[in-house]
Amino acid sequence: MMKKTVGVLIIAGLIMTACSNQNGETSTTEDGKVVIDFWHNLDGDNAQTLEGMIHAFNEQSDTVEVNPSFQDNIQQQLRTVGNTDSAPAVFLGGDNAYYSQSGYIVPIEDMIEQDDAFQKEDLNEAVLENHSLDGKLNGMPFNVFVSLLFYNVEMFEEAGLDPASPPTTFSEVQAAASELTNDPIKGFSIPINTSFIYNLFAVQNELVYDNDNGRLGEAPTQTFLNSPVGEEIFAWIDDMNQAGNFGNYGRTWSNTQLAFSSGELAMYLDSSAVTGIWLETLDFEFATAPMPVPDGEEWAGVNQVGSQLWLSSNSTEEEIDAGWKFIKYMVSPEVQSEWSASTGYVPVTTAAVDISPLKETYEEHEQFRIAYDALINTDPSPATAGPSLEQLDIDEQIAQAFEKLVQGEDISSVLEEAETSVNNILTE
Amino acid sequence: MMKKMILYILLTISAFFMFAPILYAFSVSFMSASDINNAAILPSSLSLDAYQEAANRIPLLQFLANSFLIATSVMIGQIILCSLAAYAFVFIPFKGKNVLFILLLSTMLIPFESTIVPNHVTMINLGWLDTYQSLIVPTIVTPFGVFLLRQHFLTMPKELWDAAQMDGCSYFRYYLSFALPLSKATLGALSIFAFISSWNSYLWPLIMTSNDNVRPIQIGLKMLVSSQASTNWPIVMAGAIIALVPTLIILFLGLKYIRRGLLSGSIKG
Amino acid sequence: MNKKKFTKEVKLFGMGILYLLPTFVILSVFLFYPIWKTFQFSFSDVLDGGIVDEFVGLKHYLALFDSSSFLNSIKVSFQFVLYTVPITIILSLFLAVIANEKLKGSRFFQMIFSSQLGISGAASSAILLFFFHPTLGTINNVLGFFGIPNIQWLTSPDWALFSVALATVWMGLSLNFILLLGGLQNISVDLYESSTVDGAGYWTKLFKITLPLLSPVLFFVTIINFINAFQSFGQIHILTEGGPSEATNLIVYSIYRESFMYGNYGFASAQAVVLFLITLFVTLIQFKVGERRVHYQ
Numbered sequence: 001m002m003k004k005t006v007g008v009l010i011i012a013g014l015i016m017t018a019c020s021n022q023n024g025e026t027s028t029t030e031d032g033k034v035v036i037d038f039w040h041n042l043d044g045d046n047a048q049t050l051e052g053m054i055h056a057f058n059e060q061s062d063t064v065e066v067n068p069s070f071q072d073n074i075q076q077q078l079r080t081v082g083n084t085d086s087a088p089a090v091f092l093g094g095d096n097a098y099y100s101q102s103g104y105i106v107p108i109e110d111m112i113e114q115d116d117a118f119q120k121e122d123l124n125e126a127v128l129e130n131h132s133l134d135g136k137l138n139g140m141p142f143n144v145f146v147s148l149l150f151y152n153v154e155m156f157e158e159a160g161l162d163p164a165s166p167p168t169t170f171s172e173v174q175a176a177a178s179e180l181t182n183d184p185i186k187g188f189s190i191p192i193n194t195s196f197i198y199n200l201f202a203v204q205n206e207l208v209y210d211n212d213n214g215r216l217g218e219a220p221t222q223t224f225l226n227s228p229v230g231e232e233i234f235a236w237i238d239d240m241n242q243a244g245n246f247g248n249y250g251r252t253w254s255n256t257q258l259a260f261s262s263g264e265l266a267m268y269l270d271s272s273a274v275t276g277i278w279l280e281t282l283d284f285e286f287a288t289a290p291m292p293v294p295d296g297e298e299w300a301g302v303n304q305v306g307s308q309l310w311l312s313s314n315s316t317e318e319e320i321d322a323g324w325k326f327i328k329y330m331v332s333p334e335v336q337s338e339w340s341a342s343t344g345y346v347p348v349t350t351a352a353v354d355i356s357p358l359k360e361t362y363e364e365h366e367q368f369r370i371a372y373d374a375l376i377n378t379d380p381s382p383a384t385a386g387p388s389l390e391q392l393d394i395d396e397q398i399a400q401a402f403e404k405l406v407q408g409e410d411i412s413s414v415l416e417e418a419e420t421s422v423n424n425i426l427t428e
Numbered sequence: 429m430m431k432k433m434i435l436y437i438l439l440t441i442s443a444f445f446m447f448a449p450i451l452y453a454f455s456v457s458f459m460s461a462s463d464i465n466n467a468a469i470l471p472s473s474l475s476l477d478a479y480q481e482a483a484n485r486i487p488l489l490q491f492l493a494n495s496f497l498i499a500t501s502v503m504i505g506q507i508i509l510c511s512l513a514a515y516a517f518v519f520i521p522f523k524g525k526n527v528l529f530i531l532l533l534s535t536m537l538i539p540f541e542s543t544i545v546p547n548h549v550t551m552i553n554l555g556w557l558d559t560y561q562s563l564i565v566p567t568i569v570t571p572f573g574v575f576l577l578r579q580h581f582l583t584m585p586k587e588l589w590d591a592a593q594m595d596g597c598s599y600f601r602y603y604l605s606f607a608l609p610l611s612k613a614t615l616g617a618l619s620i621f622a623f624i625s626s627w628n629s630y631l632w633p634l635i636m637t638s639n640d641n642v643r644p645i646q647i648g649l650k651m652l653v654s655s656q657a658s659t660n661w662p663i664v665m666a667g668a669i670i671a672l673v674p675t676l677i678i679l680f681l682g683l684k685y686i687r688r689g690l691l692s693g694s695i696k697g
Numbered sequence: 698m699n700k701k702k703f704t705k706e707v708k709l710f711g712m713g714i715l716y717l718l719p720t721f722v723i724l725s726v727f728l729f730y731p732i733w734k735t736f737q738f739s740f741s742d743v744l745d746g747g748i749v750d751e752f753v754g755l756k757h758y759l760a761l762f763d764s765s766s767f768l769n770s771i772k773v774s775f776q777f778v779l780y781t782v783p784i785t786i787i788l789s790l791f792l793a794v795i796a797n798e799k800l801k802g803s804r805f806f807q808m809i810f811s812s813q814l815g816i817s818g819a820a821s822s823a824i825l826l827f828f829f830h831p832t833l834g835t836i837n838n839v840l841g842f843f844g845i846p847n848i849q850w851l852t853s854p855d856w857a858l859f860s861v862a863l864a865t866v867w868m869g870l871s872l873n874f875i876l877l878l879g880g881l882q883n884i885s886v887d888l889y890e891s892s893t894v895d896g897a898g899y900w901t902k903l904f905k906i907t908l909p910l911l912s913p914v915l916f917f918v919t920i921i922n923f924i925n926a927f928q929s930f931g932q933i934h935i936l937t938e939g940g941p942s943e944a945t946n947l948i949v950y951s952i953y954r955e956s957f958m959y960g961n962y963g964f965a966s967a968q969a970v971v972l973f974l975i976t977l978f979v980t981l982i983q984f985k986v987g988e989r990r991v992h993y994q
Contacts, residue, residue, distance in 0.1 A: 037638065043651050044660060048485060069638040070651050076957045077635060079745040080548045086557055088638070102745075184832055192940070248831070250852040251938050255830055261465035264832050277660075281461035393959045396939075403941040407854065431899075438795050439802075443809040446792075446870065449824045450812060452835075467833040509719050516716035522709040528717065535728040537976040539928045539949045542969040543731035545747045545962065550726065566727040569720045572921065576876070579917040583883065583910070599712060617879035620811070621872065628817045646817055668817060675815030676808075683807050686879050 026318045033065040034322040036315075037088035041074050041307075042143070045277065049342045057329050064322040066090075078104070087312045090323040092142060094307040096131060097214070097388045100138040106311040107138045111324045118328055127348045129380035130304045133388060134217040139308025140327050141348045143273075143339075146302045146374050147199045149173075149292060150260065150278070151267040153285040155180055159266075166289035168299070170236045173267070173292045177245040180266035186247030188240055189268040191256045192406070194398040196269050198303055198386050200233045203293045205300035205383045209426075212382035214389055221426055225398070226412075226419035232294050234411045241406050248406045251399065271305060272371035275344035279365060288367045290374050301378025303386030306345070344368060346375045391428075397421045450672070457665040464661050478662035479670070485663070486648040487640055488670065494560075495627055495644040496674060501564045502626040503619050510573030510618065511611070515603050517574070518581040519589065529578075536571045548635055562636040563644070567626060573618050580614040581607060616685030623678045627671075645671045732973075738966035745960060757967035767968065769943050770951045771975070773858060777947055778926040780862035781869070785922055786915070788866065789873035794903070796874070797881045807878065813871040822935035825864050829936065854944035857937050861945050864932050869925065873918055880914030881907065912991045920983055927976050948972045 027035045042050050047070065054068050071077055074093055081087050082104040093099050100107075112118055120128060120137065131141040149166065156163040159179045167173040177187030190196045201208045206229045209220035224230065240246040247265050249255040257274065259265040261282060269291065278286055293299045309327045311320055329335060336352035339345060341361040352358055353372065362369040378384050401418035405411065456464070457478050459471040482488065516522075517529050547566065556562040584607070592602050608615070630646040637643045649671060652664045734747070739757055742750040761767050796807045816824075828835045829850040837847045850860040884907065892902055908915070930949045933939060939946035939954065948968060956965035 039638065043653055047651060069640075070647070071638065072631075072634050072650060073957065079957075079960055080545060080747065081552065083746055084552055086552055248849070248852050250831075251940055252826060252851075252936075255826065258465075258467065258827075258830060259832060262467050262833055281465055283462045283465060391959075393954075396954070400940070400942055403854075407941065432800065435795055435798055435800060439800075439806045442792055442795070443806055445867075446813055447809050449821065449828075450816060452824055452827075453816070467827070467830070469835075509723075512716045513720040516713045520709060520713040520716065522713035523706060524710070525713060528721075532720075532724065533980070534973075534977065535724055535732065536924050537973050537980065538728065538732050538735065539930070539952060539969060539972060541930065541949055541953050541956070542735045542966065543728065545956070546731040546734040547727055549747050550730070565723065569723050571724070571728075574720065575920075576917060579913045580883065583913050613879040613882040617875045620814070620875055624814050628815075630817070649817060671817060672815045676812060679808060679811050679815065682875075683804070683811065683878075686875070686882050687804075 026316045029065050033061070033063055034318050035065045035067060036090060036319050036322050036326065038066050038068045038326070039071045039074055039077070039088045039091040040068060041071055041092060043070065046143075046273075046343050049339065053330070053335055053339065057326060061325070061329075064325050066326050078102070082312070083314065085314060087314045089312055089315045089319040090326055091310050091312065092307045093139065093310050094305075095392070096133060096139060096308060097390045098392075099308075099310055100133055101390065104313050105138065106313045106320055107136065108140045108309075108311065108327070109137045111311070111320075111327075112137070115324070115328075122350065123331070123348055124346075124350050124375065126301070126375055126378045126380050126384075127304065127346075130385045131308060133215060139310045140331060141304075142307055142309045142330060143343075143345045144304045144306035144348055144375075145271045145273040145345050146304055146371055147196060147269055147291055148272050148371055148374065149267060149289040150270050150274075151287055151289065152260070152263065152265075153287050155185065155263075155266045163287060166287065167267075167292060168290070169292055169297075170232070170294045174236065174240055174245075177240050177267065178243060181245040184264055186259070186265050187245040187267060189247035189249060189256055189259065189265055190237070191249065191253045191268075191270070192251045192399055192402050193253070194395045194402070195303065195305055197233065197398055197402060199269075199291055201229060202301060202303045202384045202386055203291045203299055204229065204297040205379065205381060207383050208387050209389070213385065213387045215382040215385055219426070220387070220389065221423075223419055223422045223426070225401075225422065226415040230415055231411060234405055234415060236294070238405055238408075238411055241408070246406065251403075272346065272368075272374075273344045275365075275367050275371065276342060277344075279367065286367065288370045290370065290377075299377075300381070301384035302374050303384065304346075304375070340372075341368075344371065346372050391425050394422050394425055397425070453665045453668055453672075456661055457669050459662050461660070461662070478666035481660075482652060482663050482666045482670065486651055486667075488645075488648065488667075490640065491643060491645040491648040492670075492674070494642055495646070495671075498560060498563045498633075498644055499623045499626040501560075502567050503623040505564070505568030506570060506573045506622040507615060507619060509569040511577050511608060511615070512603075513569070513574045514577035514581055515607055517578050519602065519607070520599060532571050532574060536575075544632070544635065551636060556636075558637050558639045558642055560642055563633050563642070566632075567622075567629075570622075573622065576618055577611065577614060580611055584610060613686045616682045619685070620679055620682035623682075624675050627675055627678075735966045735969050735973075738962050739970045741963055743962035743966070747962065753963070757964045758971075760964065761967050761971065766943060766946065767948075767951065770946050770948045770968075771971075773943075773945065774927060774947045774972075776858060777862055777865075777929065778923060780859065781865045781926045781929075782919070782922045785866045785869045785873055786918055789870050789918075790877055790915075792870065792874045793877035793881055794907070797878060810874045811871045813868070814875070821868065822932075825932070825936060829860055829864075851937055852941055854942045857941055857944045861929075861932055861936055864936065865926070865929055868932065869922065873922070876918055876921075877911070877914060880911045884910045916983075916987050916991045919987065920980060923979055923983065924976055927972065927979075 029035055040050060051068060054066050058065050069088070074091055075095060075098065078087065078091070082102060087104060099105055112120055123141065127141050127144055128137065131137060131139065151166060153163040161176055161179060167176045173188060180187035198208055207213050208224055210222050211218040211220045214220040237246065247259060249259055256265070256268055257270065260268055263284065275288065290299060291302055309330060311323045311327070315323065331349050333349050333351035333355055336347040336349045337355050337358035340347040340352060341357040347353060347358060353362060362372065397418055401414050404414045455470055458474050459468065460473065460475065463472050517525055551557055551562050588606060592606060628646060630650065633644050634647055649664065649667045652667050737749065740752060740754060742753050744750050792810050796803055796810055831837070831847060831849055831852055834850065836850065841847065849856055851857050889902060889906065892906055897905065928949050929947055930953060933945050933947060933950045934953070937945045939950045949972070952965045952968045955961045955968065
């Protein structure tokens with residue numbers, strides 16, 4: 001008995017699978033294709049689409065074979081393996097400022113310069129501005145989404161509002177929220193997340209941080225959260241909250257989404273990436289609209305949230321070359337068209353909207369097109385591009401300020417507290 | 429009779445609270461998307477699509493086989509190594525064992541999250557990334573298991589040990605013929621725990637592997653959950669139910685062992 | 698004579714070490730070494746990849762006790778332990794005792810009571826989030842049926858810690874149930890039989906025989922639950938992310954956030970060392986007070 005179990009144990013220990021690519025050498029398939037690892041953090045339905053695209057790439061390429069691998073927290077992984085041979089040749093990463101200074105990436109700008117077949121101008125202008133730091137593109141923008149106002153068309157009709165002309169300003173949203181609120185239905189909500197606060201600055205072309213939101217080479221040293229602009233945003237949320245028209249569903253986005261999908265929430269802010277799934281699953285008609293602006297302000301644009309494709313510098317020449325081929329393929333108009341049409345991300349390549357299937361999708365579903373309109377109507381500037389910060393703990397401070405606000409704490413003390421703690425982190 | 433009635437009522441109420449989540453997961457796995465959107469308790473119609481879809485999306489069988497290999501190895505390893513160590517702490521009177529025991533216990537006080545980075549570096553240096561042993565060896569012995577068995581060995585009757593020593597029974601002989609057989613209930617509990625905690629572990633396997641050939645089922649489950657857009661819950665729950673089946677089998681076998689402890693317990697007096 | 702005694706000691710020592718060797722080899726590599734590294738990191742600035750940049754002395758420790766966020770974490774952690782440990786042990790003892798009775802179908806109930814262990818993090822997170830949802834959640838719906846207004850389980854700082862504790866108790870019941878059931882089953886039937894002859898009733902047997910004989914396991918369960926409660930992480934990560942307003946920011950969540958989200962390994966390690974010392978202190982007290990009362994046969 002004992003011997004048997006020990007035997008099983010030894011065998012179990014001995015079974016080893018071949019470790020690919022951990023010796024600093026290029027690995028190839030039998031027919032001579034260069035094999036590269038690609039890490040991504042996409043899951044659920046979107047991962048299905050991505051895997052399909054990678055499969056198609058491998059089919060059509062004679063020289064490169066991409067090996068996709070799901071990772072939950074790529075940044076955490078790369079903090080440890082980024083500088084080792086275990087790093088993947090290509091990875092999807094969302095934190096531009098962090099990766100740009102990480103020291104283990106090859107800037108995409110360098111690849112573009114050497115390659116006549118790819119022009120920076122192929123990319124959407126607003127996307128390019130948003131993803132460049134100090135005019136330089138370090139990672140290739142890939143899955144980009146924007147924030148929109150989502151609303152329940154049927155509830156608009158029931159409340160006597162016109163779904164064809166959704167609220168565009170703070171006071172219009174406020175008025176609509178009060179009309180739509182009808183216990184247990186809440187008129188309006190925003191998930192507790194820093195990105196929405198940033199976006200409410202961006203829509204009115206206001207900076208959240210000095211040094212041009214940290215976009216022009218200098219790190220920010222102070223925040224403009226505690227300003228008339230910040231106060232107006234917080235007061236707007238506070239008014240609706242005090243009036244009982246604002247639903248607080250906490251930090252978990254899915255909780256806010258569940259309130260919307262089950263018909264207990266009439267309007268809310270969310271990312272355009274959810275559009276595809278709502279089209280497929282909602283029982284009621286919904287529509288999207290651009291983010292609202294404060295009264296009297298011009299709508300200037302929205303931040304893009306999303307990730308870039310990065311090339312690891314811990315790869316051989318061949319692998320970098322192969323990785324670049326893969327990246328170019330992923331942002332080609334055909335692939336972007338398919339990607340955006342099936343997910344709700346906005347295409348990073350301008351030409352993608354003119355070809356099938358995205359062309360038809362935009363004609364058929366206005367909800368999708370409004371996201372793209374929000375993107376192309378964005379006036380590129382450091383303010384609309386949004387903050388670029390290396391200190392990730394700032395997000396937490398702003399989220400906490402948001403939490404305190406919806407718990408009914410005094411606006412000016414919440415903003416002052418947030419300003420102090422954020423500035424402390426910035427100057428540390 | 430009255431006592432029996434009360435017991436059954438208590439058992440049923442408790443069972444409902446303990447089992448409701450699993451029943452709910454089971455129910456969700458048959459739901460349609462609109463049931464989910466409306467926060468339904470029961471599916472409007474029975475559909476097996478979610479199971480089909482879960483199996484299409486991830487290499488389910490490969491993941492299950494990997495998990496099974498890893499969890500079984502961890503379980504067997506823990507039974508052997510933890511019992512050997514606990515035996516030494518209780519039955520072999522050597523100098524310094526108290527210090528060693530405290531040292532062992534102290535390792536329980538460091539949170540797992542603090543060990544990740546150093547252990548990751550160790551695994552890179554060993555060249556063990558993407559291997560089964562990176563998922564088996566670190567948990568093949570746990571201070572929890574040693575401590576649990578030590579507590580049990582301490583309750584074994586002294587007279588038995590004295591008698592065995594009188595007969596000239598060697599340490600290893602006593603371990604094999606008395607200590608282990610008389611600990612069936614505790615070993616059963618340890619096996620259940622070792623298997624299931626290995627089966628359910630997620631973060632460590634995720635960090636250690638990037639190759640589906642060695643990855644366990646929990647990573648597959650996470651791949652079904654969508655973090656950036658709304659999740660397709662029926663598929664996730666279908667995956668969770670599939671992943672639950674092997675653990676229920678282990679629970680069944682383990683509980684049988686725990687009950688057998690009763691029989692051996694009555695013989696030992 | 699002395700020499701003989703000495704050789705015997707050496708022999709015993711060698712034997713003891715032989716049994717412990719595999720355990721300590723593995724613990725050294727995967728636990729002692731990381732613990733040592735954590736201590737080292739707590740006095741250093743650490744770069745990505747766990748590379749020590751420079752020795753900074755007590756900098757991180759001084760920053761810790763200057764940080765209201767960390768002091769809050771300690772307070773919240775202790776509260777959390779108080780909310781969870783006693784209730785978990787009492788409830789799981791209750792389950793083990795009623796499932797241990799010789800009844801038809803008791804096996805079925807034992808299976809049900811332990812089955813919760815089989816639910817993975819991904820599944821239980823989804824279920825718990827749904828149960829706690831502010832307007833649609835099952836718990837609020839049930840309360841609403843009795844006319845109790847909706848409770849902001851996870852979104853109000855007054856309730857969040859309690860809600861996470863509730864989830865933790867529920868998640869811990871199965872493990873404790875199995876351990877205690879194992880303990881109960883190990884108790885010799887003879888003892889009960891002889892006491893029945895003496896005419897002892899149910900409650901007398903429970904308090905005079907069962908609980909004293911179960912005390913080694915109870916002691917074990919108490920220590921394990923204390924440590925687990927101090928190290929709770931998964932449920933917080935899923936349910937509240939430490940919020941709202943840090944109401945559920947337990948020490949381990951704070952460690953996770955500092956090291957994996959912000960890359961402040963040194964600062965996070967200092968927190969881990971403090972957590973280590975706190976749990977060590979509490980555990981030692983339990984051993985001092987508890988082990989004396991434990992009844993070993």
